[in-house]
Amino acid sequence: MACLYAACQQAGYTLDFVSSPEKDITLYSLNSITGPSLFPEIKSADAITIVGGPHACARWNELTSIADYVVVGEGEFTVPRLLQSIEKGLSPPPGVATDTIFQQMDHTILLDGNPSFGEYKGYIEISRGCPFGCTYCQTPRIFGRFIRHRSIESIVRHANSFHDIRFLSPNALAYGTDGIHPDTRHVRSLLRELAKLPDKDIFLGTFPGEIRPEFVSEEAVNLIARYCSNTKIHIGAQSGAESTLKKIRRGHTLSDVWNAIDHCIDAGFTPVIDIIVGFPDETDEELLDTVSFCREVSGIGYVHAHRFFSLPGTPLEGRGSRDLIPEVISALGSLALSGRLTGSWNNPEIRFFSKVPK
Ligand code: SF4
Secondary structure, three states, X not given: OHHHHHHHHHOOOOOOOOOOOOOOEEEXXXXXXXXXXXXXXXXXXXXXXXXXXXXXXXXXXXXOOOOOEEEOOOOOOHHHHHHHHHHHOOOOOOOEEOOOOEOOOOOOOOHHHOOOOOOOOOOEEOEEOOOOOOOOOOHHHHHOOOOEEOOHHHHHHHHOOOOEEEEEOOOHHHOOOOOOOOOOHHHHHHHHHHHOOOOOEEEOOOOOOOEOHHHOOHHHHHHHHHHOOOOEEXXXXXXXXXXXXXXXXXXXXXXXXXXXXXXHHHOOOEEEEEEEEOOOOOOHHHHHHHHHHHHHHHOOOEEEEEEOOOOOOXXXXXXXOOOOOHHHHHHHHHHHHOOOEEEEOOOHHHHOOOOOOO
């Protein structure tokens, strides 16, 4: 939203925030959990409707019967171009589907060419795209497997807008790299430059830019300790069972996770470990391995648990979450009561709705 707002503003269009469709053009960003609840509103809107976002990217061919225009892919260049074509009565540009026409997008966004935010503030997006192919994740399917980075100069410019500097990235420690081979030189250069700004607190390795375990080295945590204000480091592990990590194609091992945790502890950080439970092919044994892992982690850090949710456009599309066995529900519940585990492992919709739709 923040980067689209800025891109539209640069092109001379100011977006307003509305709670229902307005008689002009109304844009919706749809995710797969909340999106379907908006379909009746979009379909009956007395306005030109444009939908985009992760759900629209994957299910664009279904959404052309619901909205006038579906933006498929990154929107910073496509949305202003579409607004211009609507104004001039022209055909929609590449990257937009309607019920009669669709051409694939014809460009890739360079982060430096587009601000992360304008008047409507957002996080500083330092990298986009991911070379990994975790089977449940939409990121590489929407943004591609080539990781792109914002320049240090641009990040510093964005950082001037905040006291607390937080980064958006699929893997914050991969900044400046090919996303596969850890190399802390680029993160070091970035942090050094940001540290020159007066009166700022830098947060690296926390939401919304958690990190992959194999990127957490002694050198990396020492850099975070030297330049940043966070006391916790958020690491994506996603499972405590080696065999599940292989099945979901995480591209790292359980020992990578434990090495990362050790490096965090050695440098005085509290590790916060993300896990997902209920993958479709997860066995009872694998679930119990993840529970033991969570118990062990909770002795030295925190666990953030999620329930698997099948996302369109991913290899696990259409596969429901498996049921959790009572031992898992009760163990995760006890850890939550102890204050060492947070998240929504029973129902993924709880994160998005104050009342879960039937
Ligand atoms: S979960 Fe993270 S590492 Fe895996 S594909 Fe998605 S962004 Fe990449």
